[in-house]
Amino acid sequence: xxxxxxxxxxxxxxxxxxxxxxxxxxxxxxxxxxxxxxxxxxxxxxxxxxxxxxxxxxxxxxxxxxxxxxxxxxxxxxxxxxxxxxxxxxxxxxxxxxxxxxxxxxxxxxxxxxxxxxxxxxxxxxxxxxxxxxxxxxxxxxxxxxxxxxxxxxxxxxxxxxxxxxxxxxxxxxxxxxxxxxxxxxxxxxxxxxxxxxxxxxxxxxxxxxxxxxxxxxxxxxxxxxxxxxxxxxxxxxxxxxxxxxxxxxxxxxxxxxxxxxxxxxxxxxxxxxxxxxxxxxxxxxxxxxxxxxxxxxxxxxxxxxxxxxxxxxxxxxxxxxxxxxxxxxxxxxxxxxxxxxxxxxxxxxxxxxxxxxxxxxxxxxxxxxxxxxxxxxxxxxxx
Amino acid sequence: xxxxxxxxxxxxxxxxxxxxxxxxxxxxxxxxxxxxxxxxxxxxxxxxxxxxxxxxxxxxxxxxxxxxxxxxxxxxxxxxxxxxxxxxxxxxxxxxxxxxxxxxxxxxxxxxxxxxxxxxxxxxxxxxxxxxxxxxxxxxxxxxxxxxxxxxxxxxxxxxxxxxxxxxxxxxxxxxxxxxxxxxxxxxxxxxxxxxxxxxxxxxxxxxxxxxxxxxxxxxxxxxxxxxxxxxxxxxxxxxxxxxxxxxx
Numbered sequence: 001x002x003x004x005x006x007x008x009x010x011x012x013x014x015x016x017x018x019x020x021x022x023x024x025x026x027x028x029x030x031x032x033x034x035x036x037x038x039x040x041x042x043x044x045x046x047x048x049x050x051x052x053x054x055x056x057x058x059x060x061x062x063x064x065x066x067x068x069x070x071x072x073x074x075x076x077x078x079x080x081x082x083x084x085x086x087x088x089x090x091x092x093x094x095x096x097x098x099x100x101x102x103x104x105x106x107x108x109x110x111x112x113x114x115x116x117x118x119x120x121x122x123x124x125x126x127x128x129x130x131x132x133x134x135x136x137x138x139x140x141x142x143x144x145x146x147x148x149x150x151x152x153x154x155x156x157x158x159x160x161x162x163x164x165x166x167x168x169x170x171x172x173x174x175x176x177x178x179x180x181x182x183x184x185x186x187x188x189x190x191x192x193x194x195x196x197x198x199x200x201x202x203x204x205x206x207x208x209x210x211x212x213x214x215x216x217x218x219x220x221x222x223x224x225x226x227x228x229x230x231x232x233x234x235x236x237x238x239x240x241x242x243x244x245x246x247x248x249x250x251x252x253x254x255x256x257x258x259x260x261x262x263x264x265x266x267x268x269x270x271x272x273x274x275x276x277x278x279x280x281x282x283x284x285x286x287x288x289x290x291x292x293x294x295x296x297x298x299x300x301x302x303x304x305x306x307x308x309x310x311x312x313x314x315x316x317x318x319x320x321x322x323x324x325x326x327x328x329x330x331x332x333x334x335x336x337x338x339x340x341x342x343x344x345x346x347x348x349x350x351x352x353x354x355x356x357x358x359x360x361x362x363x364x365x366x367x368x369x370x371x372x373x374x375x376x377x378x379x380x381x382x383x384x
Numbered sequence: 385x386x387x388x389x390x391x392x393x394x395x396x397x398x399x400x401x402x403x404x405x406x407x408x409x410x411x412x413x414x415x416x417x418x419x420x421x422x423x424x425x426x427x428x429x430x431x432x433x434x435x436x437x438x439x440x441x442x443x444x445x446x447x448x449x450x451x452x453x454x455x456x457x458x459x460x461x462x463x464x465x466x467x468x469x470x471x472x473x474x475x476x477x478x479x480x481x482x483x484x485x486x487x488x489x490x491x492x493x494x495x496x497x498x499x500x501x502x503x504x505x506x507x508x509x510x511x512x513x514x515x516x517x518x519x520x521x522x523x524x525x526x527x528x529x530x531x532x533x534x535x536x537x538x539x540x541x542x543x544x545x546x547x548x549x550x551x552x553x554x555x556x557x558x559x560x561x562x563x564x565x566x567x568x569x570x571x572x573x574x575x576x577x578x579x580x581x582x583x584x585x586x587x588x589x590x591x592x593x594x595x596x597x598x599x600x601x602x603x604x605x606x607x608x609x610x611x612x613x614x615x616x617x618x619x620x621x622x623x624x625x626x627x628x629x630x631x632x633x
Binding site for chain 1: 432433434435436455456457459460461465466468471472474475476477482483485486487489490493525542546
């Protein structure tokens with residue numbers, strides 16, 4: 001992949017040219033992450049060097065409910081500036097690349113005090129080539145929004161970045177769903193939460209050749225609460241990497257993180273959950289759990305909590321488990337008459353349901369429950 | 385109904401059952417008593433088909449079929465039920481969904497019509513009352529957050545719904561206070577019929593005050609050392625396992 005040529009040919013809204021140029025220079029200087037970089041130890045992106053991807057525009061399908069304003073980025077450059085001020089200095093290589101090629105994206109705004117009743121649905125499709133959509137979401141004070149990002153990819157690579165700014169007292173539910181098989185998906189989500197806001201995120205990955213989800217939560221207003229839920233299903237030779245960071249910058253903030261993975265075939269996955277409690281962030285309550293179900297002997301999970309705590313009056317817990325289907329539970333179900341396959345499916349299904357049931361919207365919950373149910377038989381058959 | 389001959393079984397080459405002979409006919413209640421580690425629970429689980437235990441000798445015939453050839457779910461569909469000593473918690477699966485799936489699986493195997501959610505709720509109403517179970521427990525995940533007594537009542541409730549021909553109750557009385565014991569025992573008694581049989585596995589005699597057995601067998605070191613009627617359980621309570629076992633030897 002010739003990045004220099006790609007970046008030289010990049011165009012987009014003139015108002016973003018300076019950012020593209022600065023971010024591009026920094027990206028070229030730093031290059032792609034090396035496996036020697038701890039954050040990329042298990043997720044090798046060096047295939048980008050060997051493979052050519054044509055730059056494509058992603059297809060973005062928008063189903064916007066009443067109460068939310070959605071504009072193409074090109075028509076909202078001025079309004080987008082507060083989101084983009086520091087983008088050329090970011091350390092994450094793919095976030096930088098997204099800025100260096102910034103062209104396709106949306107600015108989503110919800111005004112103060114507005115409750116958006118229906119979810120905002122965004123479906124982003126990349127059939128082939130490489131696409132780098134950017135979503136900027138500004139939720140005012142005391143507002144409510146449910147945002148659904150669905151990614152579908154054929155054999156291409158999507159490198160989306162979403163930035164979510166949540167005003168004081170607002171509640172946002174954010175779903176990021178990736179349906180893939182042979183594609184590459186490297187996504188970055190940044191959430192900045194003001195006082196007394198609540199953001200619940202659900203990151204659901206149903207497979208992909210290489211999937212990496214980075215989530216960075218910044219709790220910058222006292223009383224803010226973040227709930228990070230994640231579910232990843234992978235089989236064959238798929239690879240899914242979830243890296244999360246929660247920055248507790250101020251006192252009295254809560255974060256609750258629950259990630260679960262089901263891995264079959266020779267799939268591999270990474271969970272890295274960093275919680276950073278700054279010196280001022282007294283009375284922080286941070287909980288983290290990562291549980292993994294391995295359906296085969298060849299599936300691999302690398303799970304790592306990273307707690308950095310610089311305040312003394314805090315409650316921080318973390319735990320990780322890796323296991324196989326509980327034989328006692330299987331026997332219990334079978335002893336009641338359930339066939340072996342049905343018993344396995346019920347147990348795996350219930351393991352996944354613990355995450356999916358946290359989605360508030362009933363229709364979305366049903367849709368994703370069905371997506372899990374549809375995905376499991378193949379994984380179980382392969383593992384049998 | 386059930387005929388066990390010379391049954392030897394264990395784990396990893398170490399025998400726990402050392403030649404069990406037992407005959408159970410329809411309409412009978414058998415109590416199997418024994419000290420800790422005598423093999424009572426192993427016998428119960430071998431009958432239910434727990435694969436962890438390897439059968440190294442002997443035979444088990446159930447309704448004329450070789451029981452040992454059947455998978456646990458096939459045994460369940462043929463009418464065998466094991467009430468677990470430690471019922472398993474299954475987070476994320478509601479009690480009703482689990483039990484309806486199990487019942488329908490058995491009904492399918494018998495060529496009967498499956499019950500939909502509404503028919504099932506009708507079907508279980510009086511059985512819930514029998515075990516004094518609250519509706520709220522039914523909607524909770526299987527056994528999760530249940531008290532010890534609730535778990536045991538839930539086991540007998542499952543038995544009431546699945547209507548087995550041969551029920552094996554493994555230490556169903558352990559951990560129950562006297563009120564819960566009465567509820568569970570009356571549930572068991574009301575399910576007794578001429579065409580079904582029950583094996584009660586227990587360490588103590590007290591459950592047998594409520595569920596009166598036709599036969600009592602004493603299991604020591606994986607062998608039935610004595611068999612008798614109800615009086616044997618009372619003697620055992622008075623004299624202890626050591627003396628009864630010594631007498632047998």
